[in-house]
Amino acid sequence: MKSTLTSVALAAVVVAATAVAAVPASAAPAKTAPARCHTADLKAGFALGDDAKPEMGQSEKQTQASIWFTNRSNRTCTLSGFAGVDMIGAQKTDGTWSLARSSKAPVTMTLEQGDTVDFSITLLPVAASTPQKEKFVPAKFLVTPPNETEHFTLSWPFGGQILKQDAATHPGTYLNPIGM
Template identity: 50%
Template sequence: MTAKLNRVARCAAAVLTVVAVGAGAAACDSSSGSGASKTSAQSGAGQDSSSTAQGGSQDKPRSGTTAEGSAQHKVKSMSQKGSRTDAVNPVPASAPATGSSRCHTGELGYTWGGPHGGAPDMNDSTDQQIASIALKNRSDRTCTLRGFPGVRLISKTGEAWDLRRSSDTPSTMTLHPGESTASISIMLLAIPADTKDTKPFVPSKVLITPPNETTHVTLDWPYGGAILDQSGATHPGTFVSPVGI
């Protein structure tokens, strides 16, 4: 009887031990699971943060593209206001089609003085002067001119100055064979060639490209004197007007 009681006591102690060990294991598993979850959460947060940062860095180029688009739009707006320096002219929707009838560089004659004569007074530094070039149709067909020409001044020292455009609106000029009723007008600010207060630009050659042409003619500058050098100015006092009468 005593032996049986001892065996029961030992069995009960063993059961209690097993229960205690099982609880401890469960507690360890629970603790381990929380730690793993915490580690996983931290890792996930790190991945999300990294992904967000990459997304942000990817967004930056899109922002840059938008800025570039705005810059391009601004450049287009400026060209419409006549700030370009080349001979390419945007064609308004309302303008007549002149592509096939356009006067080409080699079909024109170029004469200083314009259709109405006159010359700039290069000794007058108080008023804006006008240098005009008459354009004559030397071909055997009727042709048209519309827009701004390209005008590049070349100084005696070899410097080049591409003239900006005025804000005037171009009109279509029609030249029949032999006619010279169209002209290019250059507005300029003359200064004494030996001035010490400002930088003079002493013209030697003038390169003329008719509207929407890609080739030019070279004319000698016949008036002497000097022009106030504003080649780097946004709104210079020396500029070119659209082809007109």
């Protein structure tokens, strides 16, 4: 009788061990995706290299300036969507201009510690001879990372003027999403 009980108990242990070993890999805990980047995780600035400078001295076509975000935290994080950008003008009549977004679809960018990603601002410069009421003279940019409320204050380093279209439905000056 002991031998039959021992055999049944041993068989139960073997079946249980086989069941544990047969757990599919998909049931294993999933690796969690990185959280989004917060303003405190980042530093920001204008891209200043020769090939990155917008052509503000011309008025025949649009040009682009780029703003970068670098992950300065000790964790991996993501950015997706559009930054918020408010331009503050140098002229008393300029005020603040909140830039419209392009129709480009955003993608999610993953930033490990020290990684940098940028986004571009398409600008429509005008000639210096343009009447003052038709031009916006950038002085500062308030740049808010996507889904955040705190911003960076960046001084505009490139000079020039932009055609003032702060109330236009489809302005010639607008934002592109992070990574574009």
